Amino acid sequence: xxxxxxxxxxxxxxxxxxxxxxxxxxxxxxxxxxxxxxxxxxxxxxxxxxxxxxxxxxxxxxxxxxxxxxxxxxxxxxxxxxxxxxxxxxxxxxxxxxxxx
Numbered sequence: 001x002x003x004x005x006x007x008x009x010x011x012x013x014x015x016x017x018x019x020x021x022x023x024x025x026x027x028x029x030x031x032x033x034x035x036x037x038x039x040x041x042x043x044x045x046x047x048x049x050x051x052x053x054x055x056x057x058x059x060x061x062x063x064x065x066x067x068x069x070x071x072x073x074x075x076x077x078x079x080x081x082x083x084x085x086x087x088x089x090x091x092x093x094x095x096x097x098x099x100x101x
Contacts, residue, residue, distance in 0.1 A: 002026040002093055004072040004086060005064065012061040020053045028092040037082070037100030 014023040087095040
């Protein structure tokens with residue numbers, strides 16, 4: 001099962017390398033990804049999430065500030081903060097909601 005710490009590690013590695021393949025394998029085929037505070041998504045399905053990362057890849061890594069259950073508070077490397085909530089089933093992310101502060 002992908003923990004919040006593993007998710008952030010995979011995300012940061014993908015931002016740095018530009019390769020999102022391994023990161024995306026941790027999403028359920030029917031996963032839903034939503035954003036609040038930025039003009040992106042929602043993305044429904046792993047293929048749509050993959051297309052979002054391909055066409056508009058993030059350029060900032062993140063650092064975990066705190067974890068409480070499925071909620072992660074984070075800070076971007078270039079400044080700013082946010083939170084995300086991960087829901088998982090069968091070891092895969094089924095829903096990821098990201099909020100930019």
